[in-house]
Amino acid sequence: MEGIPKTGIENKQNSKSIETLNDLAKLVDYSFMNTLNKDLQSTADGIDHNPRQVFSGHYVPVKPTPIKNPKYIAHSKNLFKELGFANSLVKSPDFVSMFSGDISNVPEPMSKVGWACGYALSIYGNEYYQQCPFGTGNGYGDGRAVSVLEAVINGKRWEMQLKGGGRTPYCRGADGRAVLRSSIREFLAQEHMHSLGVATSRSLSLFTSNSEKVDRPWYSHGSHSKDPDMMISEDIAISTRVAPSFIRVGQIELFARRARKNEHSKAMEELEKIVLHLIEREYSDVIDEKLSIEEKVILLANEFRSRLTKLVANWIRVGFCQGNFNSDNCAAGGYTLDYGPFGFLDLFDPYYQPWSSSGDHFSFLNQPIAAEQNFHMFYTALKTLLNSKEKYLDELEEIRSGFAEVMQNKMEMMWTSKLGLSTFDKELFNELLFLMVKTSVDYTVFFRELSNIPKDINALKKSFYESVLDKKIEKRWEKWLIKWKSLIDTAKTKEDLSSQMKLVNPKYTLREWFLVPAYLHAQEEDYSLIEELQEIMTNPYSEQSDEINNKYYKLKPLELFEVGGISHVSCSS
Numbered sequence: 001m002e003g004i005p006k007t008g009i010e011n012k013q014n015s016k017s018i019e020t021l022n023d024l025a026k027l028v029d030y031s032f033m034n035t036l037n038k039d040l041q042s043t044a045d046g047i048d049h050n051p052r053q054v055f056s057g058h059y060v061p062v063k064p065t066p067i068k069n070p071k072y073i074a075h076s077k078n079l080f081k082e083l084g085f086a087n088s089l090v091k092s093p094d095f096v097s098m099f100s101g102d103i104s105n106v107p108e109p110m111s112k113v114g115w116a117c118g119y120a121l122s123i124y125g126n127e128y129y130q131q132c133p134f135g136t137g138n139g140y141g142d143g144r145a146v147s148v149l150e151a152v153i154n155g156k157r158w159e160m161q162l163k164g165g166g167r168t169p170y171c172r173g174a175d176g177r178a179v180l181r182s183s184i185r186e187f188l189a190q191e192h193m194h195s196l197g198v199a200t201s202r203s204l205s206l207f208t209s210n211s212e213k214v215d216r217p218w219y220s221h222g223s224h225s226k227d228p229d230m231m232i233s234e235d236i237a238i239s240t241r242v243a244p245s246f247i248r249v250g251q252i253e254l255f256a257r258r259a260r261k262n263e264h265s266k267a268m269e270e271l272e273k274i275v276l277h278l279i280e281r282e283y284s285d286v287i288d289e290k291l292s293i294e295e296k297v298i299l300l301a302n303e304f305r306s307r308l309t310k311l312v313a314n315w316i317r318v319g320f321c322q323g324n325f326n327s328d329n330c331a332a333g334g335y336t337l338d339y340g341p342f343g344f345l346d347l348f349d350p351y352y353q354p355w356s357s358s359g360d361h362f363s364f365l366n367q368p369i370a371a372e373q374n375f376h377m378f379y380t381a382l383k384t385l386l387n388s389k390e391k392y393l394d395e396l397e398e399i400r401s402g403f404a405e406v407m408q409n410k411m412e413m414m415w416t417s418k419l420g421l422s423t424f425d426k427e428l429f430n431e432l433l434f435l436m437v438k439t440s441v442d443y444t445v446f447f448r449e450l451s452n453i454p455k456d457i458n459a460l461k462k463s464f465y466e467s468v469l470d471k472k473i474e475k476r477w478e479k480w481l482i483k484w485k486s487l488i489d490t491a492k493t494k495e496d497l498s499s500q501m502k503l504v505n506p507k508y509t510l511r512e513w514f515l516v517p518a519y520l521h522a523q524e525e526d527y528s529l530i531e532e533l534q535e536i537m538t539n540p541y542s543e544q545s546d547e548i549n550n551k552y553y554k555l556k557p558l559e560l561f562e563v564g565g566i567s568h569v570s571c572s573s
Ligand SMILES: Nc1ncnc2c1ncn2[C@@H]1O[C@H](COP(=O)(O)OP(=O)(O)OP(=O)(O)O)[C@@H](O)[C@H]1O
Pocket: 140, 141, 142, 143, 144, 145, 167, 170, 171, 172, 174, 175, 176, 177, 178, 328, 329, 337, 338, 339, 340, 572, 573
């Protein structure tokens, strides 16, 4: 299992557990402030909450806006343990203040001002400027995400970022807030993905406000409408997410676009600085500091290609669809970022897409292509740094043009492991795809049942949404199973193979219809379902109690298909 790729910092443990904010303050390290540029127009106090253009610099000092009357909802016990945080820390008044947005009284040397970053947007390989209210791209970036801390904890560098932390210059006139519903989804999903062994940003804590609400478009009960059909008033929340950095492909693009257009005298220097920063934060274990910038760029492209292809193959392995895989939602460290209109598959559908506004671009089995489009934008940005040096341009081009093949290999390896085989069998796989679509199969239940190495197709029928099978299709399933059995690794005992497959095919995934009651109850101040889901979904490969099995290992009820807010969403807020 792997989480976020290692940062290469020596794995030094904290000398003692972190019980107070003062203990945490001793570990802070804002070294990026020495190497990156601050926006020159900003003032040091960070009271900079109105939308405006940010023309240069890598970050803008921003003071987060606290939520009123913060109330604890959840924290990740797993991440707390990894960081060496005592569980009692989460309820201490100074921790609650800080991670609900009030950093005005944090202990020295913690910064009393946070920061937000600008980034560009490309959708499916096309540069966009329209989403910026000024039409220039200078007003787009972290509109509601404010980082508040960087620290080296247990030998790893972590950045902590409030999502929903109030307006920043990039807010585009919006409120800078996140609602409780979407914050619960993101909070649970990040830790679930980590437990599934998929690289991701992590969840630290989640606080809601006891008294502040905002209006958001949403669906009326049982609505089949594609877009929300009403406005609702929702509680707001701040969740804190944690990663080695939050640099996005879009961020590298922003500086490359400025350099390409020679927008100001430091544009090229700022591009180089952000790329070196990315390498330092996310790739220092594989890229030697002493190499030339060109050599570093080549290694970076190669390693990011490797991480991104692995990431997307992993998404497909666990049935995850990111939903809005634009370049600004694509972390340059190669992990999952932005759990907005994401979804876990119930019914297997290659075109499954939880975000009703995206068409097929970001649909389930198109994610490798969407990733390639983001990689193309990353490549285009990096090219700007190679100073027309042919040798390096050729190498970079080769990495770019090899993306599809590397992706295909990773996909084949992934399917091979899901099927418990040692080599990829195209014919067997294509027939399975056909049958899964034809029979309307539940993706998670099917692969988990297959992991039991059933003697006939009866056990697999548990995963079929189709209750009556066409005779011809039934015969094809039987034939398929016989062929599959003839190909599985006979050197292994049935038990060994089954255990191996169960480590690849999760039993429990965070389906949207599990999340809906959890956030609805939370709106009534009942957080028990959040706790229950947290427990179950951080052990997704384990066999759990019969009660949990009956409740969470099952097909999606038919009446929930095509219902707005359950089967699709139109925005993430
Ligand atoms: N309520 C809001 N107030 C201000 N800015 C917002 C708000 N909602 C979204 N944004 C900004 O709009 C852009 C696009 O939104 P998107 O849904 O991709 O992001 P998000 O879920 O807020 O962000 P992230 O990618 O940081 O997880 C982002 O730059 C985001 O910061």
